[in-house]
Amino acid sequence: MKRCLIVANSLKPEAQSKAAEISEYLSGKSIECDSFFYNGRDPSCHDMKVDFSQCDFVITLGGDGTVLYACRSCAPLNIPVFPVNLGEFGFLASVDPENWKGELESFLNESAFLSDRVLVDCEVVRGGKTVFTCSSMNDCVISSTPHARLVNLSVAYNHALLGPFKTNGLIVSTPTGSTAYSAAAGGPIVEPTLRALVLTPVNSFSLSARPLVFGGQGEIAITVLESRCDSIVSCDGQVDYPLEKGDVIIMRLSNYSARLICSTQEKFYSALQSKLNWAGGPRA
Secondary structure, three states: OOEEEEEEEOOOOOHHHHHHHHHHHHHOOOOEEEEEEEOOOOHHHHHOOOOOOOOOEEEEEEOHHHHHHHHHHHHHHOOOEEEEEOOOOOOOOOEOOOOHHHHHHHHHOOOOOEEEEEEEEEEEEEOOEEEEEEEEOOEEEEEEEOOOOOEEEEEEEOOEEEEEEEEOEEEEEOOHHHHOHHHHOOOOOOOOOOOEEEEEEEOOOOOOOOOEEEEOOOEEEEEEOOOOOEEEEEEOOOEEEEEOOOOEEEEEEEEEEEEEEOOOHHHHHHHHHHHOOOOOOOOO
């Protein structure tokens, strides 16, 4: 390992001091280290072009959103991400900020666990032409604008029609993203290393609409039908694209995966207990 990039959310009070501490540690191991700070609440920051290609690994300082931001660019380059948690939930940012040194040491010694996480590719086809593409680590969400309005969508899986949905939105999530917005909307929690897609309706105008889990080999095609409001597709809640009537949004698993350092299965299930308050006993 010769070069590292630290990606830090500048809104986190301890981000700057922690970046300096890690940078000094890596310099002592003759690893060149640069830092990139961004405002996690500024939508324009997700359009900024950061050159990850020269890095051997990336360290994120922030919450899960910072991990998503880095992984979308690092996954195609097969660059692993070391996710230090300065946020709240920490499903993805699983490295405790007080214990980062020991876990980073294990990675540099090639003894750390690396978890491969699939991404979902999103393609918007308009009039037979592709007008937008993006990959997401958590989910792609098609929703009405403004929120809390109904949008009409037709859904098919591998050309098999699932029917029209009148809903506030549809979430297509990866197993990694199944603990995020999809879970809040009533979707299932899926073991993060599986290759699968989860389709979760948001406030569907039908009691029969239920979440569905699909295998990783197919594709979901969602067509925007005539509605009384506009709609958008949002990738990881960070990259948005406005939709028009007749647009077809095609989603399939990517050919590449994100690589999370020290994100073990034990940490995932521990997070389910601590973050989602799972008890599993008579008081659950």
